[in-house]
Amino acid sequence: MVISVGALLRVFTIILFIAWWFYWTITEREADREKPKTVTIPVSGLFLRRWFTLIIEVVLLLQLLGLQILPLSGDPFLVQVIGFAIVVAGVSISFSARNTLGTNWTHAYEYQVKKGHSLVTSGIYAYIRHPIYTGLYLALIGGELVAQSYVALLFLLLFIGGHWQARQEETLLLKYFGSSYKSYMKRTKMFIPFLW
Numbered sequence: 001m002v003i004s005v006g007a008l009l010r011v012f013t014i015i016l017f018i019a020w021w022f023y024w025t026i027t028e029r030e031a032d033r034e035k036p037k038t039v040t041i042p043v044s045g046l047f048l049r050r051w052f053t054l055i056i057e058v059v060l061l062l063q064l065l066g067l068q069i070l071p072l073s074g075d076p077f078l079v080q081v082i083g084f085a086i087v088v089a090g091v092s093i094s095f096s097a098r099n100t101l102g103t104n105w106t107h108a109y110e111y112q113v114k115k116g117h118s119l120v121t122s123g124i125y126a127y128i129r130h131p132i133y134t135g136l137y138l139a140l141i142g143g144e145l146v147a148q149s150y151v152a153l154l155f156l157l158l159f160i161g162g163h164w165q166a167r168q169e170e171t172l173l174l175k176y177f178g179s180s181y182k183s184y185m186k187r188t189k190m191f192i193p194f195l196w
Contacts, residue, residue, distance in 0.1 A: 006076060009084045010064045013146045016091050017061075020139070027098060027105070034103040035114040060140065063147035070150035083145025083152075086138050094135025096124050101132075113176045121184055127193040129170070129184070133162045134191045159191075166190060 063069055072079055098105060100123035106114055124131045137159060144152035173181045189196055 006080050009080045009146050010066075013084060013087050013143055014061065014064050016087060017057075017139070017143065020091050020094070023095065024098070028107075031101075031103045031105045031114075035116050037106060037110065038112055038115055056140070059151070060143050060147065063149055063151070064143065068149070069147075072145075072148045072150055076148050079148055080146050083142045083147075086142030087146060088142075090135045090138030090140070090142055092135070093124065093138065094132050097131035097135060099123075100125055113172065117176070119173075119177050119180055119184065121188075125188075127188060129188050129190055130162075130166045131191075133166060137162060163190075 059069070101120050104114065104117055104120055106112055128134060137155065140155045140158070141152045144150075144155055170181075170185070174185075177184075
């Protein structure tokens with residue numbers, strides 16, 4: 001039995017996403033234990049966001065398992081290799097960012113500063129202010145390319161939502177950290193080092 005390279009890329013992509021999910025879950029518990037949240041978010045506020053996230057994850061997983069949604073044309077091997085490279089880059093960026101944040105991390109949609117929160121400006125945060133978003137979007141777009149789907153183009157639209165979310169976070173961080181955050185904003189970009 002011969003397994004195609006495309007099938008292997010799909011399997012490795014799924015493994016990367018599962019490892020990413022485990023890491024996120026474990027580090028979230030550690031972060032919340034070390035630095036408790038200051039605001040309790042009502043379940044109703046989380047419900048829609050969690051369902052939206054779950055739908056994206058399930059659709060991508062089904063595509064990686066072989067469900068064809070808006071299939072791409074062209075050289076499938078090249079598209080999958082490029083997509084896998086983008087997934088690896090995205091997951092690596094988000095792992096690095098999450099590790100650098102440590103216990104200061106909180107869900108973006110919770111809009112809060114944790115007890116004992118400190119401003120992190122080292123590691124990847126020395127270049128961009130929202131590397132987790134950058135990593136997430138790269139990984140999703142790359143995953144869609146591995147699945148050989150035009151849905152990758154739809155995921156580009158998520159950048160609009162990510163930009164809005166990042167602006168909301170920055171408003172909160174400006175209130176909390178004041179001039180320190182303002183000077184941090186002047187020397188860094190939002191998502192892409194030296195560009196944007």
